[in-house]
Amino acid sequence: MRNSSIFFLSILSEAVLLGLLLTHASFSEAPQSDTLEHKASLVKNLRLTDLCLFTEARYTRHLSQADLNTAFQDHPLSLEHFPSGSFTQPNLENKAP
Amino acid sequence: MNPWIEKQRYIIDFTISSLLRRKVKNIGLLALYTLIVFILASTMFFTYSIKKEAKLILQGSPEIVVQKIVAGRHDLFPVSYIDEIKAIRGVADVESRLWGYYYDSLVQANYTVMTPSRVVDTSQSNARTTVVVDPNDLHAADVNKPLYDYDGAAPEAGSIVIGNGVARMREIGTGDYMPFMSHDGQIMNLKIAGRLSSESELVSSDLILVNGTDFRKLFGIDDKYVTDVIVTVKNPSEVSMVASKIKKKLHSSRPIIREEILRTYDSIFNWRGGMMIVIFSAAVLAFVIFAWDKASGLSAGERREIGILKAVGWETSDVIQMKFWEGAMVSLTAFFSGVILAYIHVFFTGSAVFEPALKGWSALYPNFALTPFVNAEQLTTLFFLTVVPYTVATIVPIWRAATIDPDTAMRHTGE
Numbered sequence: 001m002r003n004s005s006i007f008f009l010s011i012l013s014e015a016v017l018l019g020l021l022l023t024h025a026s027f028s029e030a031p032q033s034d035t036l037e038h039k040a041s042l043v044k045n046l047r048l049t050d051l052c053l054f055t056e057a058r059y060t061r062h063l064s065q066a067d068l069n070t071a072f073q074d075h076p077l078s079l080e081h082f083p084s085g086s087f088t089q090p091n092l093e094n095k096a097p
Numbered sequence: 098m099n100p101w102i103e104k105q106r107y108i109i110d111f112t113i114s115s116l117l118r119r120k121v122k123n124i125g126l127l128a129l130y131t132l133i134v135f136i137l138a139s140t141m142f143f144t145y146s147i148k149k150e151a152k153l154i155l156q157g158s159p160e161i162v163v164q165k166i167v168a169g170r171h172d173l174f175p176v177s178y179i180d181e182i183k184a185i186r187g188v189a190d191v192e193s194r195l196w197g198y199y200y201d202s203l204v205q206a207n208y209t210v211m212t213p214s215r216v217v218d219t220s221q222s223n224a225r226t227t228v229v230v231d232p233n234d235l236h237a238a239d240v241n242k243p244l245y246d247y248d249g250a251a252p253e254a255g256s257i258v259i260g261n262g263v264a265r266m267r268e269i270g271t272g273d274y275m276p277f278m279s280h281d282g283q284i285m286n287l288k289i290a291g292r293l294s295s296e297s298e299l300v301s302s303d304l305i306l307v308n309g310t311d312f313r314k315l316f317g318i319d320d321k322y323v324t325d326v327i328v329t330v331k332n333p334s335e336v337s338m339v340a341s342k343i344k345k346k347l348h349s350s351r352p353i354i355r356e357e358i359l360r361t362y363d364s365i366f367n368w369r370g371g372m373m374i375v376i377f378s379a380a381v382l383a384f385v386i387f388a389w390d391k392a393s394g395l396s397a398g399e400r401r402e403i404g405i406l407k408a409v410g411w412e413t414s415d416v417i418q419m420k421f422w423e424g425a426m427v428s429l430t431a432f433f434s435g436v437i438l439a440y441i442h443v444f445f446t447g448s449a450v451f452e453p454a455l456k457g458w459s460a461l462y463p464n465f466a467l468t469p470f471v472n473a474e475q476l477t478t479l480f481f482l483t484v485v486p487y488t489v490a491t492i493v494p495i496w497r498a499a500t501i502d503p504d505t506a507m508r509h510t511g512e
Binding site: 021039048 | 105106107109110113114147150151153154155156157158159162164166169170171192194198206207209211213214260262293296297298299300301302303304306325327351353357358361362365366426429430433434436437440441444454455457458459460461462463468469470471
């Protein structure tokens with residue numbers, strides 16, 4: 001088989017595979033919507049405010065409820081020592097006065 | 098076959114043979130390029146999905162949460178404030194929340210202990226009656242299994258409902274007892290009455306739901322205080338107005354509106370955030386090195402190759418086409434492979450590469466499967482940011498080399 005044929009076949013198969021994965025994504029949304037709905041319902045019933053992503057510090061467990069001076073809790077120059085703090089940023093714009 | 102297509106195929110055949118002559122260099126280049134696309138696409142898939150999921154899930158979060166702030170820190174909220182908030186025009190309801198953190202020294206994990214309020218959502222499809230799922234039941238994973246075996250009502254005194262992460266970590270389940278050390282050093286043994294489902298781990302992994310009396314006994318909180326309060330507003334468009342009225346009336350309070358909660362998660366993993374900028378800058382830097390290597394000039398071997406091709410009759414346009422195909426082949430293969438691997442990584446392996454970084458020092462980390470939300474716009478941006486510049490960077494130096502005299506090109510090889 002010619003080199004060009006091998007190249008086009010490999011690109012075509014990769015494109016088809018990517019297309020299948022994107023189809024998987026669109027088909028997964030419908031079955032997952034029930035799960036999402038139930039999670040939303042749990043949030044509503046328990047009055048939850050945050051996702052349970054980082055449990056290492058209170059200001060990363062409840063990002064939206066954290067003090068306005070987090071993550072520099074103790075001193076303006078005290079360096080962040082929890083890794084999750086480096087993924088998040090403070091919510092600077094506070095519309096509620 | 099169309100002569101133009103046939104010509105392109107011959108050029109591609111030749112280009113591949115040429116690439117294979119410098120096998121190690123080109124395979125290394127392809128692997129590194131794929132890795133860059135993989136990291137960028139994984140970050141993109143992960144952040145987009147988590148943001149979208151957070152937006153959908155947290156739509157049901159409280160309209161306004163009011164905290165009391167003392168010396169810049171969250172403090173217990175006096176129950177006496179509740180009536181003052183109720184008196185504000187536009188407020189429909191005020192509800193207290195009791196929640197806090199408990200450090201379990203046995204497994205060195207932090208739990209969120211909370212007392213459920215009354216059930217809001219009682220529709221058949223959303224709230225469920227209590228169904229205790231036996232963890233040893235082989236059929237527990239049946240499709241009919243409730244997504245969470247808890248209806249939102251407070252557990253009875255002496256009993257708790259635990260999140261799946263807590264159950265997994267402590268290897269306990271329904272019917273077992275879990276010891277807690279209260280504020281005065283006494284041990285409280287609370288019976289596990291239920292377990293929140295594994296599907297809800299993204300919001301409930303570390304939760305322990307207790308009765309209000311047990312909560313106060315555990316943490317020594319007086320009846321005059323609660324953790325914070327939730328305010329429901331009659332007219333949703335007046336939420337900000339009511340929040341500002343609360344702030345004016347209770348100067349030590351801090352109202353947090355739902356919009357802020359949603360915005361917090363919309364800006365999470367923002368590209369400016371610490372680790373994200375490290376990932377992006379590393380990827381961009383690596384890509385710049387690629388492009389620089391290509392754009393800064395050709396190797397002596399490549400120059401000689403072009404000289405020979407021109408000497409045997411290739412035109413400048415043919416040489417440029419050859420280099421275009423070289424760039425397109427490498428970048429297209431890297432783009433497709435990187436994106437496919439990133440999709441598998443994020444949605445099938447639970448972001449295994451990112452997991453150690455995301456876990457940080459947490460002892461308890463939720464096991465959750467993200468809903469695959471893919472944004473076509475981001476994929477297109479990634480395509481134009483990787484494939485196009487690389488292909489262009491391959492062509493530009495060739496333009497200079499291909500226009501010089503073949504004799505000169507072959508003489509100044511240095512080889």
